[in-house]
Amino acid sequence: xxxxxxxxxxxxxxxxxxxxxxxxxxxxxxxxxxxxxxxxxxxxxxxxxxxxxxxxxxxxxxxxxxxxxxxxxxxxxxxxxxxxxxxxxxxxxxxxxxxxxxxxxxxxxxxxxxxxxxxxxxxxxxxxxxxxxxxxxxxxxx
Amino acid sequence: xxxxxxxxxxxxxxxxxxxxxxxxxxxxxxxxxxxxxxxxxxxxxxxxxxxxxxxxxxxxxxxxxxxxxxxxxxxxxxxxxxxxxxxxxxxxxxxxxxxxxxxxxxxxxxxxxxxxxxxxxxxxxxxxxxxxxxxxxxxxxx
DNA sequence: CTCTTATTAAGACTAAGTCTGAATAAGGAT
DNA sequence: ATCCTTATTCAGACTTAGTCTTAATAAGAG
Ligand SMILES: [Mn+2]
Ligand SMILES: [Mn+2]
Ligand SMILES: [Zn+2]
Ligand SMILES: [Zn+2]
Numbered sequence: 140x141x142x143x144x145x146x147x148x149x150x151x152x153x154x155x156x157x158x159x160x161x162x163x164x165x166x167x168x169x170x171x172x173x174x175x176x177x178x179x180x181x182x183x184x185x186x187x188x189x190x191x192x193x194x195x196x197x198x199x200x201x202x203x204x205x206x207x208x209x210x211x212x213x214x215x216x217x218x219x220x221x222x223x224x225x226x227x228x229x230x231x232x233x234x235x236x237x238x239x240x241x242x243x244x245x246x247x248x249x250x251x252x253x254x255x256x257x258x259x260x261x262x263x264x265x266x267x268x269x270x271x272x273x274x275x276x277x278x279x280x281x
Numbered sequence: 282x283x284x285x286x287x288x289x290x291x292x293x294x295x296x297x298x299x300x301x302x303x304x305x306x307x308x309x310x311x312x313x314x315x316x317x318x319x320x321x322x323x324x325x326x327x328x329x330x331x332x333x334x335x336x337x338x339x340x341x342x343x344x345x346x347x348x349x350x351x352x353x354x355x356x357x358x359x360x361x362x363x364x365x366x367x368x369x370x371x372x373x374x375x376x377x378x379x380x381x382x383x384x385x386x387x388x389x390x391x392x393x394x395x396x397x398x399x400x401x402x403x404x405x406x407x408x409x410x411x412x413x414x415x416x417x418x419x420x421x422x423x
Numbered sequence: 424c425t426c427t428t429a430t431t432a433a434g435a436c437t438a439a440g441t442c443t444g445a446a447t448a449a450g451g452a453t
Numbered sequence: 454a455t456c457c458t459t460a461t462t463c464a465g466a467c468t469t470a471g472t473c474t475t476a477a478t479a480a481g482a483g
Contacts, residue, residue, distance in 0.1 A: 215357060234399065234400060234403055234405055236405065237408070243403050243405070245399050245403075247395055247399060249391075249395060250392050250395050250396075253389055253391060253392050254392075254414055257376065257387050257389060257414065258376060258414055258416055261376055261385050261387075261418075262418065262419040263376055263378065263385070263414070263416040263417065263418055263419075264416050264417045264422055265414055265415075265416040266379070266415055266416045266417065267415055267416075268412065268413060268414045268415060269411060269412070269413050269415070270410070270411070270412045270413075271410060271411050271412075272396055272399065272400055272405070272407055272410045273407075273408055273409055273410060273411070274400055274405040274406050274407040274408045274409075275405065275406045275408065276403075276404065276405055277404040277405075280406055
């Protein structure tokens with residue numbers, strides 16, 4: 140679980156990869172994101188601040204940032220994949236209104252434990268999971 | 282939860298929709314699917330049996346078939362969405378190996394109850410959920 | 424400083440899913 | 454049975470998330 144540039148440098152070198160300017164821009168850009176973001180949002184925000192990084196570079200580095208635990212995959216809409224900075228809040232899952240796209244975050248340690256147990260029973264090493272509950276919020280039910 | 286053509290007719294009429302030949306072909310084609318399928322697989326299988334239905338018609342009718350409970354969304358890969366016939370096995374979720382794409386199905390009533398409780402606490406009417414556990418199976422860990 | 428090679432950028436490419444507009448057919452009315 | 458309205462279908466164009474290709478760049482070892 141990498142928390143800052145120094146740790147990221149160690150992590151990336153440990154993998155035998157290079158510490159590039161783009162990778163530093165990326166961790167900078169991700170730290171600035173407040174809520175959930177997709178690749179295009181991230182690229183635009185970076186560009187706005189004069190930190191140009193190509194879309195392809197983001198896609199290429201996302202697996203590394205996920206592995207480092209700096210970014211977490213949040214949820215997927217029918218269109219694309221959303222991420223969030225993993226630093227502040229810990230791991231959590233999402234409740235999504237299909238009407239207004241309102242998103243509620245929740246944590247449930249008991250569910251997480253069950254998931255681990257299920258993986259273990261099937262001899263899987265669990266790496267991550269995607270759990271999204273879809274429904275209608277109070278307002279959208281009318 | 283619609284189980285056969287007769288019930289489907291009632292369901293579709295109740296919605297004020299028409300009972301078309303294509304919709305009948307679709308429920309026929311879905312019944313024939315053994316495992317998980319995506320839209321292209323379904324269209325190809327139907328064509329092989331002389332039941333031509335356009336890709337667009339499948340996409341247009343999937344929400345209806347989901348609502349009728351004849352089809353369930355199973356999981357999503359980075360590429361596309363997989364479904365399965367909801368008839369035989371009941372609702373379940375999936376454990377997926379990112380190495381060999383092996384898929385294990387599991388049921389966990391305790392998790393399902395927790396999900397309901399979480400939705401209720403947030404005043405959501407839960408319609409469905411997507412829970413996929415991703416990791417490495419025993420073989421792929423080597 | 425030099426050299427190797429990992430990494431990047433631009434843009435072509437692929438394919439899931441959506442949209443458009445014309446043709447068809449379901450089913451109610453006569 | 455025939456007509457009429459309009460929901461539905463189909464073909465193919467379109468959009469766009471994500472991947473791939475290739476040439477240019479730059480990290481970092483020596
Ligand atoms: Mn979140
Ligand atoms: Mn299944
Ligand atoms: Zn809502
Ligand atoms: Zn495997």
